[in-house]
Structures are given as C-alpha cells and as structure tokens.
Amino acid sequence: MPSAAISAPERAPLTLELLQERLKSPIQIEGVRTIDLRHLIINLRPENAEFCNQFYQLLQTQLNRSE
16 A cells, blocks of 8 residues: 555535634645645535535635635
C-alpha cells in the first residue's frame, strides 16, 4: 500500500452542524479569513438537495457578512 494512503487523514462527511461550526470560526491563511472545509466529504448531489440548498445559503450569508 502506498505510504500516502497510510498517512492521509480520515475524511469525514460535512454535516450542517459542522458547516455552521466552521462558518463561526474561520481560520487565517496568509492573512485571509478562510472557511476550512479541508479533509471533508461534501455531498452536493441531487439526492442530497436539502443539504445542498442549505450549504449554499449558509455560505452566501457568511460571504455577504464578510464584505
């Protein structure tokens, strides 16, 4: 097995609760506030439409606040 597969962090599915938590506490990357969604599985497929709609709505609300 390749060493990259062994050392890769476990990816967790993004839930609404986790998204809200990440939106409330952005991180700083090179001086820019950033919503850290790294190492997460984000399911925006049609069968997950309710989550998809809320995902975009929450992101848009946060982005509008940042302007």
